[in-house]
Amino acid sequence: MTMQGPTRRSVLLATGAAAFTVGCGQYGDENDSGSGTVEASAGTELAKTSDIPVGGGKIFEDEKVVVTQPEKGEFKAFTNICTHQQCPVASVSGGTINCNCHGSKFSIKDGSVVHPPAPRPLAEKKIAVEGDSIKLA
Numbered sequence: 001m002t003m004q005g006p007t008r009r010s011v012l013l014a015t016g017a018a019a020f021t022v023g024c025g026q027y028g029d030e031n032d033s034g035s036g037t038v039e040a041s042a043g044t045e046l047a048k049t050s051d052i053p054v055g056g057g058k059i060f061e062d063e064k065v066v067v068t069q070p071e072k073g074e075f076k077a078f079t080n081i082c083t084h085q086q087c088p089v090a091s092v093s094g095g096t097i098n099c100n101c102h103g104s105k106f107s108i109k110d111g112s113v114v115h116p117p118a119p120r121p122l123a124e125k126k127i128a129v130e131g132d133s134i135k136l137a
Contacts, residue, residue: 042126044136049075049129057092057108065125066097067134068108075129077136078111078122089122097122
């Protein structure tokens with residue numbers, strides 16, 4: 001009785017299945033940036049209130065967050081990862097948070113989709129404004 005090792009086909013199928021599983025896991029959670037980096041912790045100061053323009057916002061790449069000021073004194077924060085294909089958003093202008101990968105745009109007021117192809121709004125992040133300091137909550 002001779003014992004054969006795995007066939008080329010079975011090795012390729014197993015390898016493909018493993019790669020598929022890893023790839024699906026990377027994008028399975030809409031709140032996960034998929035980059036494998038650790039997000040900043042609560043209490044981390046992001047900016048001074050004067051750093052965030054009224055009607056605009058600022059992207060904090062390392063902290064994976066976008067902070068906006070839709071109206072004077074009103075601050076909002078959202079994840080910086082587009083819900084379409086998990087690209088980081090690139091800019092904040094004209095009342096929207098903009099992803100350059102495929103043109104998705106999100107409202108600076110609530111993170112809702114203003115221009116597809118993004119299927120869902122940006123996830124809101126909790127922040128605290130203490131005096132002139134904006135911190136992750």
